[in-house]
Amino acid sequence: MSKPIDNQTVKFYQTGTLTVGNRLLDPEQRTVQASAERTNAITCGHRACQGCGEALGARYALDAAMRATDGQLICVNATGCLEVFTTPYPETSWQVSWLHSLFGNAAAVASGVAAAQRVKKRPQVRVIAQGGDGGTTDIGFGCLSGMFERNDDVLYICYDNEGYMNTGVQRSSATPGGARTATTPAVGEAPGNVFGTGKNVPLIAMAHNIPYVATASVADLHDLEAKATKAMSIRGARYLHVMVPCPLGWGSAAHDTIKLARLAMESGFFPLFEAEHGVVTSSRAIRRKVPVIEYLKPQKRFAHLFKPDNPHGSEALARLQAQADENCRRFNLLRDEGAV
Amino acid sequence: MLKQIEGSHAMAEAIALCRPEVICAYPITPQTHIVEGLAEMVRDGHLNDCEYINVESEFAALSVGIGSSAAGARTYTATSSQGLLFMMEAVYNASGLGLPIVMTLGNRAIGAPINIWNDHSDAMSVRDAGWIMLFAETNQEAVDLHIQAFKLAEELSCPVMVNVDGFILTHAVERVDIPSQEQVDAFLPPFDPVQSVDPAKPMSIGAMVGPEAFMEVRYLAHHKQMRALERIPAMAEEYKAIFGRESGGLIRSYRCEDAETVVVAMGSVIGTLKDMVDEMREAGAKIGVVSICSFRPFPLDDVRQALLDAHRVVVVEKALAVGMGGVLASHVRMALRGHPTRVYTLIAGLGGRPILKSSLKDFMARAAAEPHYDVHFLDLKEDLVSAEIRRMDAVRRAGPIAENVLRRLGPNAQTVL
Numbered sequence: 161m162s163k164p165i166d167n168q169t170v171k172f173y174q175t176g177t178l179t180v181g182n183r184l185l186d187p188e189q190r191t192v193q194a195s196a197e198r199t200n201a202i203t204c205g206h207r208a209c210q211g212c213g214e215a216l217g218a219r220y221a222l223d224a225a226m227r228a229t230d231g232q233l234i235c236v237n238a239t240g241c242l243e244v245f246t247t248p249y250p251e252t253s254w255q256v257s258w259l260h261s262l263f264g265n266a267a268a269v270a271s272g273v274a275a276a277q278r279v280k281k282r283p284q285v286r287v288i289a290q291g292g293d294g295g296t297t298d299i300g301f302g303c304l305s306g307m308f309e310r311n312d313d314v315l316y317i318c319y320d321n322e323g324y325m326n327t328g329v330q331r332s333s334a335t336p337g338g339a340r341t342a343t344t345p346a347v348g349e350a351p352g353n354v355f356g357t358g359k360n361v362p363l364i365a366m367a368h369n370i371p372y373v374a375t376a377s378v379a380d381l382h383d384l385e386a387k388a389t390k391a392m393s394i395r396g397a398r399y400l401h402v403m404v405p406c407p408l409g410w411g412s413a414a415h416d417t418i419k420l421a422r423l424a425m426e427s428g429f430f431p432l433f434e435a436e437h438g439v440v441t442s443s444r445a446i447r448r449k450v451p452v453i454e455y456l457k458p459q460k461r462f463a464h465l466f467k468p469d470n471p472h473g474s475e476a477l478a479r480l481q482a483q484a485d486e487n488c489r490r491f492n493l494l495r496d497e498g499a500v
Numbered sequence: 501m502l503k504q505i506e507g508s509h510a511m512a513e514a515i516a517l518c519r520p521e522v523i524c525a526y527p528i529t530p531q532t533h534i535v536e537g538l539a540e541m542v543r544d545g546h547l548n549d550c551e552y553i554n555v556e557s558e559f560a561a562l563s564v565g566i567g568s569s570a571a572g573a574r575t576y577t578a579t580s581s582q583g584l585l586f587m588m589e590a591v592y593n594a595s596g597l598g599l600p601i602v603m604t605l606g607n608r609a610i611g612a613p614i615n616i617w618n619d620h621s622d623a624m625s626v627r628d629a630g631w632i633m634l635f636a637e638t639n640q641e642a643v644d645l646h647i648q649a650f651k652l653a654e655e656l657s658c659p660v661m662v663n664v665d666g667f668i669l670t671h672a673v674e675r676v677d678i679p680s681q682e683q684v685d686a687f688l689p690p691f692d693p694v695q696s697v698d699p700a701k702p703m704s705i706g707a708m709v710g711p712e713a714f715m716e717v718r719y720l721a722h723h724k725q726m727r728a729l730e731r732i733p734a735m736a737e738e739y740k741a742i743f744g745r746e747s748g749g750l751i752r753s754y755r756c757e758d759a760e761t762v763v764v765a766m767g768s769v770i771g772t773l774k775d776m777v778d779e780m781r782e783a784g785a786k787i788g789v790v791s792i793c794s795f796r797p798f799p800l801d802d803v804r805q806a807l808l809d810a811h812r813v814v815v816v817e818k819a820l821a822v823g824m825g826g827v828l829a830s831h832v833r834m835a836l837r838g839h840p841t842r843v844y845t846l847i848a849g850l851g852g853r854p855i856l857k858s859s860l861k862d863f864m865a866r867a868a869a870e871p872h873y874d875v876h877f878l879d880l881k882e883d884l885v886s887a888e889i890r891r892m893d894a895v896r897r898a899g900p901i902a903e904n905v906l907r908r909l910g911p912n913a914q915t916v917l
Contacts, residue, residue, distance in 0.1 A: 248708055249710065261590070265559065265590060268560040269566050270567060272522065272571065276573035279568075
């Protein structure tokens with residue numbers, strides 16, 4: 161005898177994949193991209209590399225924000241890959257009002273755009289600033305912190321591919337320990353990026369006590385859409401940090417972008433969480449924790465860690481594993497939630 | 501309305517009359533009183549419909565201004581010296597994007613050595629940044645130029661920098677006629693941007709431009725400045741018609757008829773020079789002054805016409821192009837190219853050194869005998885300089901120059917001259 165349908169647990173994904181059972185969801189929960197009404201904030205024909213995580217992340221985040229604001233959106237872009245590959249003069253991929261000024265000032269420019277909306281009494285027009293990790297965690301950090309502390313009505317989205325990919329893969333303060341970049345070459349005593357360096361901007365954003373901070377990943381696009389949507393329902397400074405693998409910079413296969421993002425998430429190396437006013441309010445539990453090496457191994461930037469003749473390889477891998485374990489503890493990622 | 505008022509507060513009142521919609525403020529001496537004055541007016545309700553934003557740096561100040569201006573709001577900010585250098589990337593960006601931001605530059609020296617006093621080093625560092633650069637001679641003109649600046653900026657969609665001498669103007673209390681709101685409204689129409697980010701009509705602003713069109717985009721920036729050459733004098737006329745005052749324009753000549761020596765300068769030092777000219781004329785010297793109000797665009801033709809009949813031209817300038825000499829003097833030589841007039845470069849007033857009428861008169865009296873191709877320094881303490889040069893030549897670890905020079909001055913270090 162089968163159970164009545166209203167008692168049946170609806171699973172949002174199938175085992176082993178994260179495919180969203182879109183048709184099983186309530187209409188308002190269905191993914192924005194599945195809708196014929198989506199705005200195509202970034203149209204096809206841009207010049208991102210094959211497998212670019214940033215193009216994907218930006219597309220999902222912005223289309224969700226466009227829907228959440230009924231199209232009343234202005235986008236400010238920092239210099240970087242996303243800016244370059246979308247606007248080779250005189251072409252543009254942007255179907256949304258879009259403004260690019262400099263590498264390090266996207267948050268401040270967005271503050272100005274938001275101020276103009278206030279003074280022009282257009283509260284319905286919302287503002288997003290976006291940039292890569294270089295433009296966010298390094299050169300744009302002062303302006304970002306200023307926008308946060310003033311609690312300006314801006315959502316800042318960082319697409320984190322853990323390095324300066326547009327200029328040829330150099331280290332940023334978001335590059336993980338051990339990773340090979342053009343400025344942290346895999347040679348010498350301690351090959352790759354120095355351990356114990358770098359900064360965690362989502363946590364720093366939380367320290368500003370802003371209304372909303374979240375991390376997201378292109379491995380879970382439905383979650384990314386939901387967070388972008390939620391961010392647009394809140395006034396004040398908001399921060400969304402999205403992990404976007406970069407096949408070029410990471411030395412990974414173009415078809416592995418989603419897989420790597422998922423492994424980063426499922427190993428605990430990149431935790432997904434939300435915080436409101438400085439307090440963590442939710443995190444995305446890991447269903448089956450995978451060892452960090454499964455995430456690292458398909459990436460050439462970590463290849464030197466696996467070489468038998470590297471005396472520091474195993475120590476480096478252990479440190480990376482310890483970081484993932486610490487994330488699991490800190491954000492309570494390994495809790496047993498049972499069936500959703 | 502006539503007021504006995506500090507220059508900075510007079511400028512703040514003039515800016516408020518222009519109905520700015522976004523003001524970005526970051527403190528730096530000597531412009532600080534301007535943004536303080538505006539903060540008060542926004543808070544007490546004198547200035548309505550205006551967003552006043554305290555930012556975390558000058559780079560952010562102009563970046564916020566870029567955003568608000570690109571979104572169609574009339575935008576104002578102010579800075580000085582190191583602040584201007586810190587926002588340099590945004591200075592070029594604002595003009596490159598063609599955003600009609602008005603910014604006051606309270607002119608001040610640039611370190612090291614750190615020095616908060618007046619000269620034109622800061623302005624000269626952005627002379628090629630694509631901004632229209634106007635220099636005020638008095639606080640009355642500073643008030644008038646700000647009102648003209650908004651109109652000029654918005655007509656041409658080009659940022660305008662109003663230069664006012666730090667302390668000498670910004671902190672001087674004197675009589676200033678503050679226009680009425682009706683007069684300003686009659687002169688300055690509401691901001692109607694040529695471009696703006698607006699969800700109702702999406703466009704991309706700030707695209708990458710490669711070799712195929714970059715030169716043309718830069719040429720069009722130059723074209724705007726050339727158009728400003730026509731608009732600036734016309735605007736001064738329109739201003740006079742409503743406000744009844746001569747203010748602005750490209751250049752102004754003072755007692756230059758039959759002058760054998762003409763002194764060229766910018767900013768508040770013109771006042772001293774006019775006094776000097778009056779006294780020297782009394783004594784029978786044939787001397788006059790040309791003041792440059794518009795440094796960018798630089799009015800080559802007007803300057804040439806004004807100087808053609810002079811035997812010698814002395815350019816008094818408050819900036820030193822280290823390793824080269826004068827900046828303004830190079831411009832004047834360009835204006836006089838092919839003409840035999842002798843052009844002297846007289847560097848004066850660096851880091852707030854007072855420019856004394858007596859010293860100027862001494863130089864003018866002996867100018868004819870001086871080599872005109874050299875760079876001259878007014879009131880340079882030559883004994884101090886040569887002693888330090890000897891020390892540097894003799895000792896490898898000669899130490900920091902600034903401290904050495906101050907130590908040599910000893911108890912006299914606090915006396916400026």
